[in-house]
Amino acid sequence: MAVAVAVTVVTAAAVAMLCAVWPWKSILVEDVMTLLCSISEETKMKAALKHSGTSALVTGAGAFIGGLVGGPPGLAVGGTVGNILHISRTRGQLKPIPEIIKELKPAEQQKLYNEAITILGDLKCMDPKELTKHVMSNENLKQQLLVMLENYITKQLQAEV
Structure with a gap:
C-alpha cells in the first residue's frame, strides 16, 4: 500500500514538473478549439465571405x-x-465562428492551435473546463485570443468578421 502511494506521489510530481517545463503539452488541439468556440460564442462573432x-x-x-x-x-x-x-x-453565408472552427480541416485547426498556444503558453497544465474558466475570467487573455482568432479568420480564411 505504501509503495502505491509513493508511486502516485512520484507520478504526480513528474507530471507537475512536465507541466512547468512544457505547459502546452497537456493542452490538446480539441481543448483549444473548444475554448475558442466558447470565447467567440460569448461575443457572438460571425464571419462572412467578402462580396x-x-x-x-x-x-x-x-x-x-x-x-x-x-x-x-x-x-x-x-x-x-x-x-x-x-x-x-x-x-x-454569415456563419457563427464556432461553426467555422468546427468545420476546419485538422491541418487548419493545428495552425490555429499553434497561434493560440503562443498566447496560452505560460499557463500550467489544465483540464479543458479549467482552461476555459481561467480564460473566460481573464479579460486580457480573452481579448488576445479574440484578436488572434479574428486575424486568423480574416487572413487565412479570407472572411470578414
Whole structure:
C-alpha cells in the first residue's frame, strides 16, 4: 500500500514538473478549439465571405438596365432591385465562428492551435473546463485570443468578421 502511494506521489510530481517545463503539452488541439468556440460564442462573432465587389457589380448592372428602360426613376428602381437580388443570393453565408472552427480541416485547426498556444503558453497544465474558466475570467487573455482568432479568420480564411 505504501509503495502505491509513493508511486502516485512520484507520478504526480513528474507530471507537475512536465507541466512547468512544457505547459502546452497537456493542452490538446480539441481543448483549444473548444475554448475558442466558447470565447467567440460569448461575443457572438460571425464571419462572412467578402462580396462587396459582386454587390457593386450587381447593383450597378441593375441601375444601368433600370436607367435604360425607365430613365431617372428606373435608375433608382434598378439599383434597388439589383441590390435586393444580390442580398437574396448571398443570404445564409454569415456563419457563427464556432461553426467555422468546427468545420476546419485538422491541418487548419493545428495552425490555429499553434497561434493560440503562443498566447496560452505560460499557463500550467489544465483540464479543458479549467482552461476555459481561467480564460473566460481573464479579460486580457480573452481579448488576445479574440484578436488572434479574428486575424486568423480574416487572413487565412479570407472572411470578414
